Amino acid sequence: MKFGIQVYQESSSGNTLPVEDKTTESTVQKSNTNKKSRPSRPCPFCGTFASRLTEHIKRKHKTEESVRVALELPKELKDREFQRFKREGIFKFNSDILMDDNPDYNNLLNERKQGSETLAMCSLCKGFFSKKIICRHKIKCVAAENTADYPSTCSVRLLRSNPAFSNSYRQEILECFQNTKIGTLIRSDEWIQRYGYFSYKNFEGSEKKMEKRASLMANLRRLAHLYLEFKKVLATVDPPITSESCSEMFNRDAVELVQDAIINMTTRDDNTVKDALKKNMRYLIQDVCKVMRANYLLSKEDDKADEMSKFLTIMQTVWPSFFAASEEACLKKRQSHLRRPERLLLEEDLAKLRDYSKEAMEQLASDVYEIMEYNKYSQLRDAVVCRLTLFNARRGGEPSRLTLKEWNDALSEAWIDSGKVQLIEDAIEKKLLCETKIAYIHASKVAKLVPLLIPKDCWKAMSILTDVDVRRGADINVKNKFAFPNTKHSLNHATGWTCVSKMCKKAGLERSINATDMRHYVSTVYSLLDASPLDREMFFKHLGHSKNINENVYQCPPALKTITTVGKFFNSLEGNIETEGCSDDGYDDSAENEIGSCFQDENNLARRRSAYRKLDGESLQDFPRLSLDILRSITLGVYQIKQAPNYAREHISEEGNFDLLVCKESESLLQVKIQSRHTKAAVHTLWIDYSCGTDLPIKRWYCT
Known part of the structure; x- marks a missing residue:
């Protein structure tokens, strides 16, 4: 009835x-x-x-x-x-x-005592409550008892049947927009909804559904905003024109009007241009044309599909001139501003954030018998995600997408070949295998796996975050498959760089660290290391980009290297090498080449037979002690100094002794054999010309 x-x-x-x-x-x-x-x-x-x-x-x-x-x-x-x-x-x-x-x-x-606010419906008991206070009901909803389901908030508009779109699309996309002019337009314009629905179906079952959902909602907002600006432009023509659907904007006759709408949308009050937004509008229009053309073909509306193709052809013709300035401005900003050395992260800030994250994990995971509520669970989750994201220099969404199965595979060492482990003899590598787990996360492409290194200081916290009883007490949905889930019975995972941003504020950092900053830092530091081509290839593979992207997007331009190598050559052509080779500290930067030519010619050092003996406590009593400032002036910075421990490890024997072969060529000339850290077959010869009791203890040096 x-x-x-x-x-x-x-x-x-x-x-x-x-x-x-x-x-x-x-x-x-x-x-x-x-x-x-x-x-x-x-x-x-x-x-x-x-x-x-x-x-x-x-x-x-x-x-x-x-x-x-x-x-x-x-x-x-x-x-x-x-x-x-x-x-x-x-x-x-x-x-x-x-x-x-x-x-x-x-x-x-509605239920009693709900006020006059907008109503929402409980998904389980079908009760109608005020949208602002329905969260109180969901905590004690009797329909959720003896079931694994958790009540969710549903818009009352979902009760209206709409066979054109699925309920999941309406609930997860359309009903999540606020009741603003743009949100109302999206829910009322069927053409915009069709574009959103077609795009939504492409990622409905994807691992990156959370990120793609946010991207789709941003595209719908921009499309609706552009349509509102388009209607304003139509109102200014003579005679004024009215528009009833967003589809009227994608017409050959409206190309110039669309350009005017984009200009109005991307211009600030001070007449400056939002270059990034204008650039993104190009790709949005291209995506809308592609999606809706396919939509028209599926519904056998061939005339509309042809019109969409013609509109796209015209837009592609005018794009080089219309969007060129904004694309060039974005590229220039990335190349000249974001890659400057002044943008590099400070080592003190990274150490401060790392130490704070480790302390937070240790403190929150110390009492295993304490009941962990959702607020403490969130704090522990943020600390672990921050630690893994920075440790791996990953994009923010990758570590946070780690699933329970992927963590269990890492815990059981499913990706480690036990047979090859027995062949490893290096003590450092053995230690790393014992203190590091590795997980592989599915990327956007099914055939690609993203490696995630998990250090030992995260293991205990990870075991707590993935414990079934702990997750139940922290209001984690039992159907949530992620190792770093959102609380309040959500099915999604946490956002990586949101966790990092929270930890930056708690650690007292003046600036928040994002993915670009971290990859900029590690790419620049790694480029200065003496790494083999195979090691560099493995590094690029871990970061998920190529050598060209690493050099031209993330790392700082090698300004210092260019001055000291290319600049030295061009100065030698003009005869200025003797004046340009001296530093402010009085050290001769060109001595590295001079000792090779001088000593090898005068003393025939490269061909002479040398009697080496192992270094002991009585040897080299007269060798000067070098301060860190002197070492930095010799190596032109701290990056070469950071390689010293790696070379030193090559001379540590199985008994723990430090074995180094030296030869005293003269009172002030020392010859040393240095083992390569890349291959056991390569040995470098180092000559050091030194003096004691002077301001310049190291006069010259040369290494083969």
Whole structure:
């Protein structure tokens, strides 16, 4: 029966009296004005409105099977059942209202004491509550008992059937926009909704659904914003033109008007251009044309598909001139501003953030018997995600997408070949294998795996975050498959760089660190290391980009190397090498080449037979002690100094002794054999010309 047609109120004698229709007034006014009126509610069985609905159901519908079973239950369970009857009646009544072509949302019924705010529906019990306070109901929703499902907030508009779009698309995309001018336009323009739905279906089951959903919603906002600007441009032409659909914007006759709309959208109040936004609008228009053309072909609207192709052809012709300035500005900013050495992260800031993350993990994971609520769980999750993201120099969304299965594979060393482990002899490499786990995360491409190194200081925290009982106590959805989940029963994972940003603020850093900053730093530092081509290839593969991207996008330009090598050559052509070779500290920077020519010619050092002996505690008593400042002046910075431990490890024997072969060519000339850290077959010869008791203890040096 249709709800809201015939309305009754039960009297104290049990007779039903007609009252005013509910569709025009939501409460029944009693004759006694001194008493607070009791609101009438619809019966789920007959649709009758009654202020005492429980008594009405007991008297009029006691023969119903569900009512008869409810009457035999204990009082507490019986009250729950009758509360369910009331909500079922409200749900049916509201569903009838929403079936109208133009429903009046003011006539919707809701639970008591909900105020006049916008209504939302509980997905499990079908109750209608204020959108602002429905979170209180979800905590104690009785329909969620004895089930793995958790109540979610549903928009009342979802009750209106729309066969063109799936309920998941409407709930996860359309109903997530705010009630602004742009949000209302997206929900009312069917053409914009079709573009969004076609794009949504392409990533509905993707591992990166969370990131792609955010990207799609941003595209829909920009498309709606562009359409609003387009309508403003239409209003200025003579005579003014009105537009009813966003599809009218993608027409050959509207190309110039679309360009004007883009200019209005991407121009600030001070007449400067939002270059990044303007550049993104180019790719948005291209994507909309591609998606909607395919949509037209599927629906056999060939004329519209051809028109879309012609519009795209014209736009591609004018793009080089219309978008060129913005694309050049974005490229120039990336090349000249983001790659400057002044943009490099400070080692002190990285160390401060790393230490704070490790302390937070240790503190939060120290008491294994403490019940971890969702706020502490979130803090521990943020600390671990921050640590892994910075340790691996990964993009923010990659470590946070780690699944429980991928973590269990890393824990069981599923990717480690135990047979090859036995062949490793290097003590450092053995130690790393014992203190590092590796997981592989699925990238956007199914055939590509992204490596994630997990250091030992994260293992205990990871075991807590993935524990079933801990996750249950922290309000983690049992169906959530991610190792770093969002709380409040969400099915999504945390956002990596949001976690890093929170940790930066807590650690007291003046600036937040993002993915570009971190990759800029590690790429620049690694470029200065003496790494073999195979090692560099492995490094680029870990970061997920090529050598050209590493050199031309992330790392600083090699300005110092260019001056000291190329600049030295060009100065030698002009005869300026003797004046340009001296540093401010008085050290001769060209000595590295001079000793090669001078000593090898004068003393025939490269061909002379030398008697080497192992260095011991009595050897080289006269060799000067070098301060860190002197070493930095010799190596032109700190990056070469950082390689010293790697070379030193090559001379540590299995017994732990430091074996180094030296030869004293003269009182001030020392010859040393240095083992290469890349291959056991290569040995470097180092000559050092030194003096004691002077301001310049190292006069010259040369290494083969």
